[in-house]
Amino acid sequence: MPPEPDDLKRLGERIDEAKRQRREQTASPPTPFGIALRFGTEMIAALAVGGGLGWGIDWALGHWAGVQSRPWGMVVFVVLGAAAGIRNVMRAATEINASQASKEK
Amino acid sequence: MAMNPMEQFEIHRIGPAVHLFGYDVSFTNQSLFMCIVVGAVTLFFAMAVSRTKLVPGRMQSMAEISYEFVANMIRSTAGDDGLAFFPFVFSIFFFVLFSNFLGLIPFAFTVTSQIIVTFALTALVMLTVVLVGFAKHGIGFLKLFVPKAPLLLLILLVPIEIISFLTRLVSLSVRLFANMLAGHTMLAVFAGFVVALGAAGWLAPVAIGPMLMIVFIGALEMLVAFLQAYVFAVLTCIYLNEALHLHGEHH
Numbered sequence: 001m002p003p004e005p006d007d008l009k010r011l012g013e014r015i016d017e018a019k020r021q022r023r024e025q026t027a028s029p030p031t032p033f034g035i036a037l038r039f040g041t042e043m044i045a046a047l048a049v050g051g052g053l054g055w056g057i058d059w060a061l062g063h064w065a066g067v068q069s070r071p072w073g074m075v076v077f078v079v080l081g082a083a084a085g086i087r088n089v090m091r092a093a094t095e096i097n098a099s100q101a102s103k104e105k
Numbered sequence: 106m107a108m109n110p111m112e113q114f115e116i117h118r119i120g121p122a123v124h125l126f127g128y129d130v131s132f133t134n135q136s137l138f139m140c141i142v143v144g145a146v147t148l149f150f151a152m153a154v155s156r157t158k159l160v161p162g163r164m165q166s167m168a169e170i171s172y173e174f175v176a177n178m179i180r181s182t183a184g185d186d187g188l189a190f191f192p193f194v195f196s197i198f199f200f201v202l203f204s205n206f207l208g209l210i211p212f213a214f215t216v217t218s219q220i221i222v223t224f225a226l227t228a229l230v231m232l233t234v235v236l237v238g239f240a241k242h243g244i245g246f247l248k249l250f251v252p253k254a255p256l257l258l259l260i261l262l263v264p265i266e267i268i269s270f271l272t273r274l275v276s277l278s279v280r281l282f283a284n285m286l287a288g289h290t291m292l293a294v295f296a297g298f299v300v301a302l303g304a305a306g307w308l309a310p311v312a313i314g315p316m317l318m319i320v321f322i323g324a325l326e327m328l329v330a331f332l333q334a335y336v337f338a339v340l341t342c343i344y345l346n347e348a349l350h351l352h353g354e355h356h
Contacts, residue, residue, distance in 0.1 A: 034332070037280070045275035050268050077268070080261075084268040088276070 035096060042088040050081015110293035114218055114286070135222075138214040142203045171199070178339060183346035190345055193233065197226060198338035205285060205330035209323070217333075218285040220278060227278040230341050238348035249351055277340055284333050288326045295319045 054077025058070040118131045153168035161169055175195045179187045201217060208215025216222055238246035250266040251259065295315045302312035 034336075037284075041276045041280050041283070042272070045279060046268060046272040049272045049275055053268065053271070077264075080264050081268050081272075083261075084265045084272060087265060087269050088272060 043085040046085030182342040202334035223278040
Protein backbone atom coordinates (compact mmCIF):
# COMPACT_ATOMS: atom_id res chain seq x y z
CA MET A 1 0.00 0.00 0.00
CA PRO A 2 2.08 2.94 -1.22
CA PRO A 3 1.28 6.23 0.54
CA GLU A 4 3.11 8.38 -2.03
CA PRO A 5 0.21 9.95 -3.98
CA ASP A 6 -1.28 11.58 -0.92
CA ASP A 7 2.10 12.64 0.41
CA LEU A 8 3.07 14.05 -2.97
CA LYS A 9 -0.11 16.05 -3.18
CA ARG A 10 0.50 17.58 0.21
CA LEU A 11 4.10 18.34 -0.73
CA GLY A 12 2.87 20.01 -3.90
CA GLU A 13 0.48 22.14 -1.89
CA ARG A 14 3.26 23.18 0.45
CA ILE A 15 5.52 24.09 -2.46
CA ASP A 16 2.76 26.20 -4.03
CA GLU A 17 2.18 27.94 -0.72
CA ALA A 18 5.90 28.69 -0.31
CA LYS A 19 6.11 29.96 -3.88
CA ARG A 20 3.16 32.27 -3.36
CA GLN A 21 4.64 33.69 -0.18
CA ARG A 22 7.95 34.35 -1.85
CA ARG A 23 6.32 36.08 -4.77
CA GLU A 24 4.56 38.41 -2.33
CA GLN A 25 7.87 39.13 -0.65
CA THR A 26 9.75 39.93 -3.82
CA ALA A 27 7.28 42.67 -4.74
CA SER A 28 9.43 45.38 -3.19
CA PRO A 29 7.66 48.06 -1.15
CA PRO A 30 8.39 51.55 -2.45
CA THR A 31 9.73 53.83 0.27
CA PRO A 32 7.99 57.21 0.75
CA PHE A 33 11.20 58.92 -0.32
CA GLY A 34 11.33 56.75 -3.44
CA ILE A 35 7.74 57.68 -4.29
CA ALA A 36 8.46 61.38 -3.82
CA LEU A 37 11.55 61.11 -6.00
CA ARG A 38 9.60 59.27 -8.67
CA PHE A 39 6.88 61.95 -8.81
CA GLY A 40 9.50 64.68 -8.91
CA THR A 41 11.46 63.17 -11.77
CA GLU A 42 8.27 62.41 -13.74
CA MET A 43 7.10 66.02 -13.49
CA ILE A 44 10.45 67.66 -14.20
CA ALA A 45 11.28 65.27 -17.02
CA ALA A 46 7.96 66.03 -18.72
CA LEU A 47 8.51 69.77 -18.40
CA ALA A 48 12.04 69.42 -19.77
CA VAL A 49 10.93 67.31 -22.71
CA GLY A 50 8.02 69.66 -23.46
CA GLY A 51 10.24 72.73 -23.26
CA GLY A 52 12.95 71.11 -25.35
CA LEU A 53 10.48 70.00 -27.99
CA GLY A 54 8.97 73.49 -28.21
CA TRP A 55 12.37 75.11 -28.43
CA GLY A 56 13.37 72.63 -31.14
CA ILE A 57 10.22 73.31 -33.14
CA ASP A 58 10.80 77.07 -32.92
CA TRP A 59 14.39 76.61 -34.00
CA ALA A 60 13.49 74.27 -36.87
CA LEU A 61 10.76 76.58 -38.14
CA GLY A 62 13.09 79.57 -38.00
CA HIS A 63 15.98 77.72 -39.56
CA TRP A 64 14.32 75.82 -42.37
CA ALA A 65 10.93 77.43 -42.98
CA GLY A 66 11.98 80.97 -42.15
CA VAL A 67 9.00 81.41 -39.81
CA GLN A 68 9.67 83.42 -36.67
CA SER A 69 7.48 81.46 -34.26
CA ARG A 70 9.70 82.06 -31.25
CA PRO A 71 8.67 81.96 -28.41
CA TRP A 72 5.20 80.59 -29.09
CA GLY A 73 6.20 76.99 -29.82
CA MET A 74 8.01 76.81 -26.54
CA VAL A 75 5.15 78.49 -24.66
CA VAL A 76 2.64 75.98 -26.01
CA PHE A 77 4.85 72.95 -25.48
CA VAL A 78 5.89 73.82 -21.94
CA VAL A 79 2.18 73.89 -21.07
CA LEU A 80 1.65 70.57 -22.88
CA GLY A 81 4.70 69.21 -21.05
CA ALA A 82 3.22 70.24 -17.72
CA ALA A 83 -0.01 68.44 -18.65
CA ALA A 84 1.98 65.35 -19.64
CA GLY A 85 3.88 65.56 -16.36
CA ILE A 86 0.67 65.64 -14.34
CA ARG A 87 -0.62 62.73 -16.38
CA ASN A 88 2.57 60.77 -15.66
CA VAL A 89 2.37 61.50 -11.95
CA MET A 90 -1.27 60.37 -11.89
CA ARG A 91 -0.34 57.22 -13.74
CA ALA A 92 2.53 56.52 -11.32
CA ALA A 93 0.16 57.13 -8.39
CA THR A 94 -2.42 54.64 -9.71
CA GLU A 95 0.39 52.10 -10.21
CA ILE A 96 1.67 52.52 -6.65
CA ASN A 97 -1.86 52.44 -5.21
CA ALA A 98 -2.67 49.27 -7.13
CA SER A 99 0.51 47.55 -5.98
CA GLN A 100 -0.13 48.52 -2.36
CA ALA A 101 -3.78 47.48 -2.52
CA SER A 102 -2.83 44.08 -3.90
CA LYS A 103 -0.25 43.66 -1.12
CA GLU A 104 -2.72 44.47 1.65
CA LYS A 105 -5.21 41.93 0.35
CA MET B 106 42.78 62.85 0.06
CA ALA B 107 40.97 64.81 -2.55
CA MET B 108 38.62 67.44 -1.15
CA ASN B 109 36.55 67.83 -4.27
CA PRO B 110 33.58 65.47 -3.96
CA MET B 111 32.93 65.60 -7.70
CA GLU B 112 36.44 64.49 -8.62
CA GLN B 113 35.41 60.85 -8.47
CA PHE B 114 33.19 61.35 -11.53
CA GLU B 115 35.92 62.72 -13.75
CA ILE B 116 36.80 60.72 -16.80
CA HIS B 117 40.47 60.16 -17.57
CA ARG B 118 41.98 58.76 -20.69
CA ILE B 119 43.87 55.51 -20.33
CA GLY B 120 46.41 54.87 -23.05
CA PRO B 121 46.66 56.70 -26.36
CA ALA B 122 44.18 59.24 -27.68
CA VAL B 123 42.03 57.80 -30.43
CA HIS B 124 39.92 59.94 -32.73
CA LEU B 125 37.27 58.59 -35.05
CA PHE B 126 35.14 60.76 -37.35
CA GLY B 127 36.03 63.79 -35.27
CA TYR B 128 34.99 62.17 -32.00
CA ASP B 129 37.28 61.31 -29.11
CA VAL B 130 36.84 57.55 -28.68
CA SER B 131 39.86 56.91 -26.47
CA PHE B 132 39.81 54.18 -23.87
CA THR B 133 38.96 55.80 -20.51
CA ASN B 134 38.49 54.76 -16.90
CA GLN B 135 34.79 54.68 -17.81
CA SER B 136 35.38 52.11 -20.56
CA LEU B 137 37.68 50.15 -18.25
CA PHE B 138 35.01 49.86 -15.57
CA MET B 139 32.36 48.93 -18.11
CA CYS B 140 34.63 46.07 -19.19
CA ILE B 141 35.14 45.13 -15.53
CA VAL B 142 31.38 45.11 -14.94
CA VAL B 143 30.69 42.93 -17.96
CA GLY B 144 33.61 40.70 -17.02
CA ALA B 145 32.39 40.36 -13.43
CA VAL B 146 28.85 39.43 -14.50
CA THR B 147 30.18 36.90 -16.99
CA LEU B 148 32.61 35.44 -14.48
CA PHE B 149 29.91 35.18 -11.80
CA PHE B 150 27.51 33.24 -14.00
CA ALA B 151 30.22 31.18 -15.67
CA MET B 152 31.46 30.09 -12.26
CA ALA B 153 27.93 29.51 -10.99
CA VAL B 154 26.92 27.15 -13.78
CA SER B 155 30.26 25.51 -14.52
CA ARG B 156 29.52 22.51 -12.32
CA THR B 157 25.76 22.19 -12.13
CA LYS B 158 24.22 19.74 -9.73
CA LEU B 159 20.66 18.66 -9.09
CA VAL B 160 21.02 19.96 -5.54
CA PRO B 161 22.63 23.35 -6.14
CA GLY B 162 25.64 24.59 -4.23
CA ARG B 163 26.07 28.17 -3.03
CA MET B 164 27.05 29.76 -6.33
CA GLN B 165 24.55 27.77 -8.33
CA SER B 166 21.66 28.68 -6.06
CA MET B 167 22.59 32.36 -6.36
CA ALA B 168 22.38 32.04 -10.14
CA GLU B 169 19.10 30.15 -9.86
CA ILE B 170 17.63 32.75 -7.50
CA SER B 171 18.66 35.51 -9.92
CA TYR B 172 16.94 33.66 -12.74
CA GLU B 173 13.76 33.14 -10.71
CA PHE B 174 13.79 36.74 -9.52
CA VAL B 175 14.00 38.25 -13.00
CA ALA B 176 11.62 35.68 -14.49
CA ASN B 177 8.99 36.42 -11.82
CA MET B 178 9.47 40.12 -12.34
CA ILE B 179 8.82 39.80 -16.07
CA ARG B 180 5.90 37.40 -15.59
CA SER B 181 4.14 39.66 -13.11
CA THR B 182 4.54 42.86 -15.13
CA ALA B 183 4.58 41.83 -18.80
CA GLY B 184 2.83 38.46 -18.73
CA ASP B 185 4.06 35.14 -20.00
CA ASP B 186 4.81 36.33 -23.53
CA GLY B 187 7.08 38.95 -22.00
CA LEU B 188 9.44 36.10 -21.15
CA ALA B 189 10.69 36.27 -24.74
CA PHE B 190 12.58 39.35 -23.55
CA PHE B 191 14.13 37.57 -20.61
CA PRO B 192 17.72 37.80 -21.93
CA PHE B 193 17.30 41.51 -22.60
CA VAL B 194 15.88 42.39 -19.18
CA PHE B 195 18.29 40.03 -17.42
CA SER B 196 21.32 41.64 -19.08
CA ILE B 197 20.14 45.15 -18.31
CA PHE B 198 19.33 44.29 -14.70
CA PHE B 199 22.69 42.69 -14.07
CA PHE B 200 24.69 45.34 -15.88
CA VAL B 201 23.08 48.06 -13.76
CA LEU B 202 23.23 46.01 -10.56
CA PHE B 203 26.92 45.20 -10.93
CA SER B 204 27.76 48.77 -11.99
CA ASN B 205 26.03 50.09 -8.89
CA PHE B 206 27.62 47.60 -6.52
CA LEU B 207 31.13 47.71 -8.00
CA GLY B 208 30.90 51.50 -7.83
CA LEU B 209 30.54 51.24 -4.05
CA ILE B 210 33.99 49.71 -3.73
CA PRO B 211 36.41 52.47 -2.68
CA PHE B 212 38.39 53.97 -5.59
CA ALA B 213 36.13 52.26 -8.10
CA PHE B 214 34.44 54.27 -10.82
CA THR B 215 30.64 54.18 -10.94
CA VAL B 216 29.61 53.61 -14.52
CA THR B 217 25.94 54.44 -13.86
CA SER B 218 26.82 57.84 -12.40
CA GLN B 219 27.39 59.11 -15.95
CA ILE B 220 24.18 60.33 -17.54
CA ILE B 221 25.30 59.31 -21.00
CA VAL B 222 25.51 55.66 -19.88
CA THR B 223 22.06 55.61 -18.32
CA PHE B 224 20.67 57.56 -21.25
CA ALA B 225 22.13 55.08 -23.72
CA LEU B 226 20.59 52.21 -21.75
CA THR B 227 17.23 53.99 -21.70
CA ALA B 228 17.46 54.76 -25.40
CA LEU B 229 18.11 51.07 -26.03
CA VAL B 230 15.03 50.14 -23.98
CA MET B 231 12.77 52.66 -25.70
CA LEU B 232 14.06 51.69 -29.14
CA THR B 233 13.27 48.06 -28.35
CA VAL B 234 9.81 49.05 -27.13
CA VAL B 235 9.06 50.99 -30.30
CA LEU B 236 10.42 48.27 -32.60
CA VAL B 237 8.54 45.52 -30.75
CA GLY B 238 5.38 47.61 -30.79
CA PHE B 239 5.53 48.17 -34.54
CA ALA B 240 6.54 44.56 -35.21
CA LYS B 241 3.64 43.20 -33.16
CA HIS B 242 0.85 45.64 -33.99
CA GLY B 243 2.07 47.31 -37.17
CA ILE B 244 0.76 50.82 -37.57
CA GLY B 245 -1.80 50.03 -34.85
CA PHE B 246 0.96 50.64 -32.31
CA LEU B 247 0.28 54.36 -32.77
CA LYS B 248 -3.04 53.77 -30.99
CA LEU B 249 -0.93 53.92 -27.85
CA PHE B 250 -0.95 57.69 -28.29
CA VAL B 251 -4.69 57.96 -28.83
CA PRO B 252 -6.72 57.71 -25.62
CA LYS B 253 -10.47 57.27 -25.66
CA ALA B 254 -11.78 60.81 -25.87
CA PRO B 255 -13.91 63.09 -28.07
CA LEU B 256 -12.25 64.09 -31.34
CA LEU B 257 -11.87 67.72 -30.32
CA LEU B 258 -9.94 66.82 -27.20
CA LEU B 259 -7.65 64.50 -29.15
CA ILE B 260 -5.96 67.52 -30.74
CA LEU B 261 -4.74 68.33 -27.24
CA LEU B 262 -4.37 64.81 -25.87
CA VAL B 263 -2.27 63.25 -28.62
CA PRO B 264 0.63 65.70 -28.22
CA ILE B 265 0.40 65.22 -24.44
CA GLU B 266 0.59 61.46 -24.84
CA ILE B 267 3.55 61.75 -27.19
CA ILE B 268 5.39 64.04 -24.76
CA SER B 269 4.50 61.66 -21.95
CA PHE B 270 6.02 58.80 -23.93
CA LEU B 271 9.19 60.76 -24.72
CA THR B 272 9.42 61.74 -21.07
CA ARG B 273 10.39 58.19 -20.19
CA LEU B 274 13.69 58.69 -21.99
CA VAL B 275 14.50 61.43 -19.51
CA SER B 276 12.87 60.14 -16.33
CA LEU B 277 14.25 56.62 -16.58
CA SER B 278 17.82 57.73 -17.26
CA VAL B 279 17.81 60.67 -14.84
CA ARG B 280 16.40 58.59 -11.98
CA LEU B 281 19.26 56.08 -12.07
CA PHE B 282 21.94 58.67 -12.78
CA ALA B 283 20.76 61.12 -10.09
CA ASN B 284 20.52 58.43 -7.42
CA MET B 285 24.04 57.21 -8.04
CA LEU B 286 25.48 60.72 -8.38
CA ALA B 287 23.79 61.99 -5.21
CA GLY B 288 24.77 58.98 -3.12
CA HIS B 289 28.41 59.00 -4.12
CA THR B 290 28.69 62.77 -3.74
CA MET B 291 27.21 62.52 -0.26
CA LEU B 292 29.70 59.82 0.71
CA ALA B 293 32.60 61.92 -0.59
CA VAL B 294 31.37 65.06 1.20
CA PHE B 295 31.18 63.26 4.54
CA ALA B 296 34.57 61.67 3.93
CA GLY B 297 35.90 65.20 3.34
CA PHE B 298 34.45 66.28 6.72
CA VAL B 299 36.27 63.43 8.42
CA VAL B 300 39.59 64.46 6.91
CA ALA B 301 39.09 68.16 7.61
CA LEU B 302 38.01 67.61 11.22
CA GLY B 303 40.72 65.02 11.80
CA ALA B 304 43.33 67.60 10.86
CA ALA B 305 41.74 70.31 13.06
CA GLY B 306 43.69 69.63 16.25
CA TRP B 307 41.47 69.52 19.35
CA LEU B 308 38.34 69.19 17.16
CA ALA B 309 39.56 65.81 15.90
CA PRO B 310 37.27 63.64 18.11
CA VAL B 311 34.23 65.31 16.48
CA ALA B 312 35.24 63.52 13.27
CA ILE B 313 33.56 60.41 14.66
CA GLY B 314 30.17 62.01 13.77
CA PRO B 315 30.62 62.19 9.98
CA MET B 316 32.44 58.85 10.19
CA LEU B 317 29.29 57.21 11.58
CA MET B 318 27.25 58.99 8.90
CA ILE B 319 29.44 57.37 6.25
CA VAL B 320 28.57 53.96 7.68
CA PHE B 321 24.85 54.73 7.58
CA ILE B 322 24.95 56.29 4.13
CA GLY B 323 27.07 53.38 2.94
CA ALA B 324 24.37 50.97 4.08
CA LEU B 325 21.70 53.13 2.47
CA GLU B 326 23.68 53.19 -0.77
CA MET B 327 23.72 49.39 -0.79
CA LEU B 328 19.92 49.46 -0.69
CA VAL B 329 19.75 52.18 -3.34
CA ALA B 330 22.16 50.27 -5.59
CA PHE B 331 19.86 47.25 -5.60
CA LEU B 332 16.61 49.21 -5.65
CA GLN B 333 17.60 51.36 -8.62
CA ALA B 334 18.65 48.33 -10.66
CA TYR B 335 15.33 46.74 -9.75
CA VAL B 336 13.34 49.85 -10.64
CA PHE B 337 15.13 50.17 -13.96
CA ALA B 338 14.39 46.55 -14.85
CA VAL B 339 10.76 46.72 -13.69
CA LEU B 340 10.08 49.85 -15.71
CA THR B 341 11.69 48.17 -18.73
CA CYS B 342 9.21 45.31 -18.26
CA ILE B 343 6.26 47.70 -17.84
CA TYR B 344 7.16 49.54 -21.05
CA LEU B 345 7.61 46.24 -22.88
CA ASN B 346 4.21 45.18 -21.59
CA GLU B 347 2.67 48.28 -23.13
CA ALA B 348 4.33 47.56 -26.45
CA LEU B 349 3.17 43.94 -26.35
CA HIS B 350 -0.41 44.48 -25.24
CA LEU B 351 -1.10 48.20 -25.90
CA HIS B 352 -3.40 49.56 -23.21
CA GLY B 353 -6.27 47.95 -21.43
CA GLU B 354 -4.72 44.56 -20.81
CA HIS B 355 -3.18 44.17 -17.40
CA HIS B 356 -1.15 41.41 -15.87
